[in-house]
Amino acid sequence: MAILLHLETATTNCSVSISKDDEIVVLKENNAASYSHSEQLHVFIKEALKEASLSFSDLDAISISKGPGSYTGLRIGVSAAKGLCFSLDIPLISVPTLQSMAHQVQLKPDELVIPVLDARRMEVYSCIYGSDHKEVRETRAEIVNEESFADYVSDIKVYVVGSGAEKCRGVLQHPNFVFDESIVPSAKDMASIAFRKYKAGQFEDVAYFEPYYLKDFVLQQKKNKN
Template structure:
């Protein structure tokens, strides 16, 4: 069962190849300039070469479906759907926040809370059980303030993601830990993808849309006088 994994929801453009749950190759780069449009297809080519397989060997494509960067998600989704159409293989989608908790499971945290920067004081977030990894609260766009996450003030909590930087400055949670330079990664899609493949939890390629969570907000240019 060979799966191509694509994760483009954040500053990390990430591609991986797996065979069942064995990670064969991963190519990724974190860039402040969001290089998905420049790097994604090159990373796919490199990952296939590193795994020593070709596109025709793939059994499925797994996409980190968001939330996250609107443009990044569109690029990743378009590529994943194109591969699925062309190769006639199924599409699997996984919440990108779920790819951020795996390295921190079973480390004696009561809760793991991903925080993806959504500009200003807003983050994309959800709360996960620190042992089972089960999602406890639904994914949401949350504006941070001093009272955020106070329900967890007496618990051992790990906040992960680039949104943790601004959270660390204002949250009144003295026992919380923060892993700020951590992003969704294709290599952490593998386990979820295998489970969904075995259960035949596939997306309708024709109608699939990423989990944008918020509508795209462009900047209106001023009219020239």
């Protein structure tokens, strides 16, 4: 049996879970707009281990939500995961943030899900997955307009989910689009993906792994009033 610790910090949801193989046994999370990851993440990790009656030495690997998402949130999560992997000498597994979101949607055959995270202005981070939750189209940062995802919606339902769904709702008019803004990245949805990678030995190089930012970080500077 593999005991895995999962960390999700790509958005406002600070989320930690522990799984035995692919079954979640503990979940600790708080979705606060204040981005309190730096204060809560390590507290949640310790609380999750305690609730599961486990210690750090019991962990077989750590999985981290790799992005895209918040620059600061991703840095905090990846730094914590890498530090633990170094100190415990255990593998690091990366889980695409949008893929774990897609796992929250139960699809009928041939249906699609498009997880979308809000970016700047009319831009979203998006990826398209099929009913088997395998990638149909790669992850992109794109500006939403009337033609977005038009090649993928016809006579099947296409679920647009995540923080960018509200932005898409006002633009995408095809009746087969179904929108759900309530879905957020969560560590509870990382277990099946991470365990599959664990069994396959698909690990990251702890020393060199970096989050998948998708876009360069832009520092917003205050305008000089003079």
